Amino acid sequence: MAIFAVFALYAAFLLKLLLFSRAPGSERSINLIPFASIAEYAFSHSPGTERVAFANVVGNILIFIPLGVYASWLRHRAAARPTMFTVASVSVAVEIIQGVFAVGASDIDDVILNCVGGLIGMLAFWLLSAILRKRSRERTAMAVFSVLSMPVWVYFFFIIRLRM
Template identity: 75%
Template sequence: MAIVAVFALYAAFLLRLLLFSRAPGTERSINLVPFATIAGYLAAHSPGEGKVAFGNIVGNILIFVPLGVYASWLRPRAAAWLTLLAVAAVSVAVEIVQNVFGVGASDVDDVILNCVGGAVGILAFRLLSAILRERSVVRTVMAVLSLLSLPVWCYFLFVVRLHL
């Protein structure tokens, strides 16, 4: 129950961050050229641009790590590539919704970075499962880790004012 509750908080934060942090119609752009935005970020020369670039790249990766973990926990017998495909589908859906409602820049690089984060989460869960071996022990560790992350997700969801 704890795992599901914390996953729900994470999902709510993800929706708030990706779809409800900007006013509808404020931004509508699309990039379908892989690695174009990432290359632009890596070529940033000013410290301010570098911080934005770092935050965007690392943020897009980190925010999808929990999705990879939770998706793996929900379907532990599924092949890793199928779980990664589910993470990619969520990311693509978010990019489409952002474009339709004009609440963010739709960018294939975001999908790539989100998939990297999802893959890290999938690998972390697989590693945890391989080390612990018993499903009941994995479930207990996941519940404890979820409960430990609960204050973080509550803070992000209810306290942090997102200014994107």
């Protein structure tokens, strides 16, 4: 039960961060050229860009690591492809919603970075599975991980004001 409760809290935070942190109609931009935003960050020399670039690149990766872990756990016997399809589908759906409702920048680079995060989460779960070897131990480890991460998600969801 703890695993599903924390997953729901994580999903609510993800929705708040990605879809409800900006007013509808506040921002609309679309980039369909892979690595264009990342290249712009890498080669820009304007002041303050480094911090924004780091937050965007690392943030897009980090925020999808838990989805990779939970998707792998929920789809235990699934191969990598269906799990990554789930992560990519969530990311693409978020980018489409951001574009339609103008609540963020729709960027293919975000999808790529989100998938990297999901892949890291999936690989971390597979490593955990290989170490623990039994589904009951995996469930226990996921419950402990979920309970330990709950204060973090509560803090992010209720305490931090997300205005971007």
